Amino acid sequence: MTKNANQPIPAKRYFTLDEVCQVVQISPEQFARWQYENAVVIGYGGDRYTRSDIVKLLKLKETFAPYAEELPQEVLDANGLPAADNDEIRASLNNTLADLEKVLAS
Secondary structure, eight states, X not given: OHXXXXXXXXXXXXXXXXXXXXXXXXXXXXXXXXXXXXXXXXXXSSSOEEHHHHHHHHHTGGGGTTTOOSSOGGGBOTTSSBOOOHHHHHHHHHHHHHHHHHHHHO
């Protein structure tokens, strides 16, 4: 569970179903199936979730195993590798821009 405690949660008050599923790494269909089969309703039963809901789900993440794939397909790129998130892309672009500025300054 220490891995779950380090899981970054975006700095927001409310989350959509897709955002929750991305943080927890399960597809919305798998999440709905998990809720149905465990008779659990997380959030307000719709498309609104709070930070505390995400914390609860991260603690329960190990119970998703029968319902979840290794990584949902929407989290994978065309080569089957984990897709980069916004922060990774931003850092890569900043590094590329810094390299270009060095070359142009020479």
